[in-house]
Amino acid sequence: AQSVTQLGSHVSVSEGALVLLRCNYSSSVPPYLFWYVQYPNQGLQLLLKYTSAATLVKGINGFEAEFKKSETSFHLTKPSAHMSDAAEYFCAVKPQGGSEKLVFGKGTKLTVNP
C-alpha cells in the first residue's frame, strides 16, 4: 500500500531562516503529491500539489516543493521563515491509477522562533 513518511515530527527554525520539511513516498511509480498546512484549531488548507508539469512546484505563502523521482521525495521549502508560518504541515499522496484515497503523513509541526 502507498505510504508517505515525514522525517521529523517537530522542526524549529529562527525567523528569517530556511524552512525545510521532508517528505518521502514509498511507491516505484510516482504518485500524486500534495502539501497541506494546518494552523491551530483549523482545518487543512492546500499549500501546493505536484502535477507532473514541472519538478519545482510553487505554492502559496512563498512555499515551494521539489519532486525528485530518484530520491522518491517531495520536500517542502521556504527561503525565509515568518512567524505566521508556525503550523503543522502534512504531506499527502494519492497513487496513480485511479485510487480515490488521499493518504497522509503523520505531520511536521513547525515552530518559528523570534
Add this chain to the structure above:
Amino acid sequence: NAGVTQTPKFRVLKTGQSMTLLCAQDMNHEYMYWYRQDPGMGLRLIHYSVGEGTTAKGEVPDGYNVSRLKKQNFLLGLESAAPSQTSVYFCASSWNGTGNTEAFFGQGTRLTVV
C-alpha cells in the same frame, strides 16, 4: 461560499452514547471523506463516498457508520461511543478522486468521549 461546513464543532459524549456528525459542502463535489486526526498519527481515513448513495470503508472504519443520501451531505455516525473515539474529526470533499484533484477540508469537530 461556505465550502465545507461541519456541525457540531465540539461535543462531549458519555461512553455508550450515540451521535451523528454532519458535513455539508456547497461546491457540488462528487467525493466526500471522513478523517480522524490523533496526535502523532496524522489523518486516517474512516469512510468515504464517491457519489450520492455510495459509501466505502477507509483505513479505520470500525465503530463508525456513514450515509450519503444527498450529494451535498455526508453523515458520520457513532452508534456506541468509546473513549478510543476521542479525536478531532475532519470532513473533506473533492471534485473527484482521481488525478491531482485536491480535497477541501472543513474546520473539524472535536469529540471527547468520557
